Amino acid sequence: MQTIIADQEEPKCINHPQTATSVRCSKCLDPICLVCAIRTPVGLRCPKCTGAARGRDGTYFVPSLLAQVSRQQYLKALAAATAIGLVSGVAWGQFRYTGNIGDWSFWFALIIGLLAGEGVARAANERRSPQLQIAAAGTVLVAAVVALAWGVLVKEGLTFSQVRPYLGESVIRQYLGMTVPNALFTLFGMFLAAQRLKL
Numbered sequence: 001m002q003t004i005i006a007d008q009e010e011p012k013c014i015n016h017p018q019t020a021t022s023v024r025c026s027k028c029l030d031p032i033c034l035v036c037a038i039r040t041p042v043g044l045r046c047p048k049c050t051g052a053a054r055g056r057d058g059t060y061f062v063p064s065l066l067a068q069v070s071r072q073q074y075l076k077a078l079a080a081a082t083a084i085g086l087v088s089g090v091a092w093g094q095f096r097y098t099g100n101i102g103d104w105s106f107w108f109a110l111i112i113g114l115l116a117g118e119g120v121a122r123a124a125n126e127r128r129s130p131q132l133q134i135a136a137a138g139t140v141l142v143a144a145v146v147a148l149a150w151g152v153l154v155k156e157g158l159t160f161s162q163v164r165p166y167l168g169e170s171v172i173r174q175y176l177g178m179t180v181p182n183a184l185f186t187l188f189g190m191f192l193a194a195q196r197l198k199l
């Protein structure tokens with residue numbers, strides 16, 4: 001009987017039913033303990049009313065506005081990433097097979113990395129998140145694949161199954177742009193793109 005009365009007198013935290021508390025959210029008036037109370041300019045509030053996320057250690061934190069990416073911003077970012085990847089990939093491939101100067105097109109990867117980071121960041125209204133980083137880095141990878149496909153499929157009119165038996169020959173690999181500098185610079189471009197979206 002004693003404990004029941006005590007329970008009624010001391011409200012329990014809505015997130016931690018074991019914890020008695022006299023603190024209430026200043027908005028919804030739910031009882032909250034000091035672990036989940038978020039200090040705001042208008043008093044202590046519960047995680048629900050502040051949009052706080054629960055961390056791995058059980059404490060709550062309010063995500064930075066920068067990291068709050070809406071569905072629409074993700075879709076815009078994805079559209080920008082796809083468009084940049086395709087267009088710059090074609091440009092990269094076209095340059096590689098037009099210029100008869102050996103494959104000096106690897107520096108395209110850096111420019112595409114900067115473009116991808118900038119484009120995805122702007123499309124997502126300057127938000128930042130790991131997913132946006134992946135989208136931006138993926139743009140450079142898409143461009144590299146499109147550049148390769150552009151030469152084989154469009155310029156030469158060949159399919160990959162026709163090309164595959166000759167991939168052992170370094171001349172063919174170089175012709176396709178499957179070179180060490182291209183691979184390294186593609187990685188570097190992906191890194192540059194991801195840096196732009198870093199939280």
Ligand SMILES: [Zn+2]
Nearest residue numbers: 025028046049
């Ligand atoms: Zn509340």
Ligand SMILES: [Zn+2]
Nearest residue numbers: 013016033036
């Ligand atoms: Zn609590």
